[in-house]
Amino acid sequence: DTGVSQDPRHKITKRGQNVTFRCDPISEHNRLYWYRQTLGQGPEFLTYFQNEAQLEKSRLLSDRFSAERPKGSFSTLEIQRTEQGDSAMYLCASSPRHRGGDIQYFGAGTRLSVL
Amino acid sequence: DQQVKQNSPSLSVQEGRISILNCDYTNSMFDYFLWYKKYPAEGPTFLISISSIKDKNEDGRFTVFLNKSAKHLSLHIVPSQPGDSAVYFCAASVISNFGNEKLTFGTGTRLTIIP
Numbered sequence: 001d002t003g004v005s006q007d008p009r010h011k012i013t014k015r016g017q018n019v020t021f022r023c024d025p026i027s028e029h030n031r032l033y034w035y036r037q038t039l040g041q042g043p044e045f046l047t048y049f050q051n052e053a054q055l056e057k058s059r060l061l062s063d064r065f066s067a068e069r070p071k072g073s074f075s076t077l078e079i080q081r082t083e084q085g086d087s088a089m090y091l092c093a094s095s096p097r098h099r100g101g102d103i104q105y106f107g108a109g110t111r112l113s114v115l
Numbered sequence: 116d117q118q119v120k121q122n123s124p125s126l127s128v129q130e131g132r133i134s135i136l137n138c139d140y141t142n143s144m145f146d147y148f149l150w151y152k153k154y155p156a157e158g159p160t161f162l163i164s165i166s167s168i169k170d171k172n173e174d175g176r177f178t179v180f181l182n183k184s185a186k187h188l189s190l191h192i193v194p195s196q197p198g199d200s201a202v203y204f205c206a207a208s209v210i211s212n213f214g215n216e217k218l219t220f221g222t223g224t225r226l227t228i229i230p
Binding site for chain 2: 103
């Protein structure tokens with residue numbers, strides 16, 4: 001298994017455009033998380049999926065953001081009408097379901113630059 | 116509010132010596148703690164974790180200590196090697212058998228190992 005894969009690695013867009021990112025988790029990991037990291041900060045939680053169900057969304061996730069995980073496999077994160085404040089690294093992580101603590105495995109991230 | 120704090124933005128240590136990275140938290144509900152290491156242009160990589168029922172966990176050169184009464188944890192790296200130079204993030208979560216174990220991250224400490 002090659003780990004969590006994210007595509008694209010970099011995305012440059014103009015303000016007002018829509019963008020979509022993809023995350024392929026480690027196979028058989030049923031938990032999937034999206035985080036956002038800005039310069040000088042640690043990653044911040046955005047949303048969480050258990051299989052195909054989106055169970056929690058952070059208040060950071062405005063109505064311009066939408067995430068899906070059809071069939072409980074890969075996930076997409078879409079940002080509509082991008083703003084300069086959306087510029088950040090978007091990280092995806094997956095984990096297996098087990099008791100006793102959730103080790104999340106991260107992808108390399110998608111760096112978004114909104115001009 | 117910053118629930119997980121890493122008050123040292125940077126730390127320099129001579130190769131072969133001990134590196135000690137510190138982390139404080141404010142949320143008493145946290146019961147699982149993790150350290151991640153991040154190289155430039157890569158996602159965070161899991162290093163070591165500790166449950167709140169323990170006060171120490173060791174894995175090779177890495178040891179994490181947890182002081183619940185002080186809401187403080189530390190990561191010890193002995194001996195430090197040049198490849199340890201990276202940004203280290205402390206993270207915390209609440210263990211759940213049924214759902215979201217989102218991670219709350221600190222702002223990171225940049226460790227530089229001097230040859």
